[in-house]
Amino acid sequence: MALRKILGMETEFGILHRRAGESNPIAASSVLINAYINSLDKSGTASPLPRVGWDFVDETPANDARGLSLLAAMAPEVETHLVNAVLTNGARYYVDHAHPELSTPECADPLSIVLYDRAAELILVESMRQATLNLPEGEEIVVYKNNSDRKGNSYGTHENYLMDRTTPFSRVVSQVMPHFISRQLYIGAGKVGSEAIGMSSEQVPFQLTQRADFFEEEVGLETTLKRPIVNTRDEPHADAKKYRRLHVIVGDANLSQVATFLKVGTTAIVLCMVEDEYLSRTFVLANPVQAIRQVSYDLSLRRPLELDGGGTITALEMQWEYYDRARKYAEDRGLECIDQTVGEEVLRRWEHVLTALESDPMQLADQLDWVAKYRVINGYRERHDLRWNDARLAAMDLQYHDMRPTKSLFSRLGVETLVDDEDARVAMSEPPPDTRAYFRGKCLQKWADDIVAANWDSMVFDVGDDPLRRVPMMEPTRGTAAHVGSLLEQCETSAELLRRLGS
């Protein structure tokens, strides 16, 4: 049986310090995140002080039946020179390279990812507001949820999927690669022009994705150079004997919630089918790196891609085959691996989107990023009779991703939402109830002063006289409200919690 797909999303945001002369992105990112954290300190209401640093220490896996056990811990090394905070919703918010990055808490289904991705956006919006309050008059820190500066520099939006360690990685690679290439049809955030060397705006006036220009290898460990379509980073952040975390770097940052839902939902189902050996046929493309660009550059969505050993297939045909197989998988095995109800909604929307892409993609202007972006930019282009390489269209492309509510183009396009902003506001400080993020978030809400460090798979407590105590959390599906909710409520102090966990 396929494992429950515990999911996560990491987003690096573009950042500008406007009207500040030379802008230093690392400093601006620190100012941005610190402003948010400080505002939580001051408010002193909903979210207590998430002043807890991130813990980079590796540890040996240690489990008990609840997945929570105690080790007398070694002193953690805490990274202090760059901001690196853990929030009470279980997320990590930090400076990565020269970008603010937010990693969602672990989520147990694709709709929960949409909720926490929206919460992440709201956290960034609030961070901008707070940061700008502290800046000299006229200056402003602005973040963009996109993946490129249009000059050849790219930053990532990564997805994470918990997988069964026993599934051979070679099978994962061969069976998921065609999905990564063909899912671009609905996950793309759209881009005016191309950043690939030698591509003119006549050749590529507009393409489906932000990221296709930047992939140069099929499989590999890199994320910053020679980016591979399938990334091999093997860092489970969980019991490494049982689990693998598939770290997916080949997606775009989506503003459309439907696109995020489909991106994570379809990929999670495909990975369940890989684990259950349910994909009877795998397409082997003759040249995946070439194919990923061919799909992204082809607005007709009809371009045939060469198969290894002869013949061709289109991205839509590949997607229909994955969909058909997923529909049958759902009938045979159910979709508990991503939640039955949510899984059925993924299938329904998947079919709807493929049908519309096949007949008239413009029907999806209220659902998919690339279509919404294309419609407004092309409409502007036609009205003003502009060429595709006009700077006004490039500016609109960037402004589509502007996170300021007053400037965001995306928010003016009437794109369908799947979660309420009110719920997302709650999710800015409340963890999901159904993964170990619950334990992390609730402990931070209650005992932030006693927690010296945290990371995905452990937390370190300082309860006074005793040595620091590390609580390993090697099971991502444990530490949920169902497992530890009443325990956390009953404990008055963190010392009591540690005592009861240890007994």
Place this chain on the structure above:
Amino acid sequence: MAERTQKQRPAPQRTEEAPIETPSKSETGEKLKAELDDLLDEIDDVLETNAEDFVKSYIQKGGE
């Protein structure tokens, strides 16, 4: 899986619906065009004023 031809499923639906849809489609088309016009009027006020400078100044370091 190879034999499952996806073309059979969506295609008949489309051919049956096509004649009925045509008139309403052009109406919908008109409506969509009007909506787009309104939208373009609306966003004129929020667009970056100096597009060229803005695009030039949008420089990021690579990440990940």
